[in-house]
Amino acid sequence: MSSIGRIPEASVARLPLYLRGLDAFPVGVTATVSSEELATLAGVNAAKVRKDLSYLGTYGTRGVGYDADFLRFEISRALGVANTWPIVVCGMGNLGRALANHSGFSERGFPVVAAIDTDPDKVGVEIDGIPVYAPSALASVVTEHEIAVGIIATPPEAAQGAADRLVDAGVVSIMSFAPIVLTVPNGVDLRAVDLATELQILGFHLHRDRLANGAHATAGREQNLSVGQGPV
Numbered sequence: 001m002s003s004i005g006r007i008p009e010a011s012v013a014r015l016p017l018y019l020r021g022l023d024a025f026p027v028g029v030t031a032t033v034s035s036e037e038l039a040t041l042a043g044v045n046a047a048k049v050r051k052d053l054s055y056l057g058t059y060g061t062r063g064v065g066y067d068a069d070f071l072r073f074e075i076s077r078a079l080g081v082a083n084t085w086p087i088v089v090c091g092m093g094n095l096g097r098a099l100a101n102h103s104g105f106s107e108r109g110f111p112v113v114a115a116i117d118t119d120p121d122k123v124g125v126e127i128d129g130i131p132v133y134a135p136s137a138l139a140s141v142v143t144e145h146e147i148a149v150g151i152i153a154t155p156p157e158a159a160q161g162a163a164d165r166l167v168d169a170g171v172v173s174i175m176s177f178a179p180i181v182l183t184v185p186n187g188v189d190l191r192a193v194d195l196a197t198e199l200q201i202l203g204f205h206l207h208r209d210r211l212a213n214g215a216h217a218t219a220g221r222e223q224n225l226s227v228g229q230g231p232v
Contacts, residue, residue, distance in 0.1 A: 100130050
């Protein structure tokens with residue numbers, strides 16, 4: 001645990017990329033993967049791969065690479081996906097239902113086992129196999145299902161209340177998809193995923209590239225005019 005605690009946050013953020021990249025290598029089949037191969041699969045550079053994996057005490061063999069199965073085990077152990085961390089989804093609208101049905105969560109050890117919603121037509125029934133409870137039942141749901149992670153997929157105006165209820169129920173790991181800044185106490189890990197913000201960042205890059213392409217096109221036209229201009 002002490003070595004895991006010393007891993008920088010930037011390296012932690014890349015470990016899931018390496019684990020996903022290792023999906024290209026069948027489990028139980030003897031195979032090695034070089035830092036260059038893993039870098040390509042993860043979309044980073046090889047130097048970062050070697051540095052990040054060194055924090056796990058995994059250095060590979062020079063000229064050979066890393067044992068894929070052992071590396072998968074080491075990364076999984078560091079990320080805690082060798083354990084099972086039950087999830088409750090707060091808000092079963094379109095986004096909440098999509099998240100609750102995301103098979104990748106269960107495959108990585110994060111099964112969605114319960115949901116919370118204020119809609120009386122949803123409370124007390126199962127939606128896509130997930131039992132839905134009223135907000136007042138959250139504390140008992142957390143205890144009964146041993147909830148480790150709370151996902152907030154509510155409208156913005158309800159997100160802080162959902163976060164407060166999760167904290168009061170003892171949940172210390174929260175992921176929020178609500179486009180609003182949430183406040184949680186010290187000791188609670190909060191990961192915010194704002195899809196609109198991510199799209200706006202993509203929009204910035206699209207706009208920048210379009211301006212750059214326009215500038216290149218203008219420069220090209222000016223150059224052609226200059227070259228084609230003869231003496232008068």
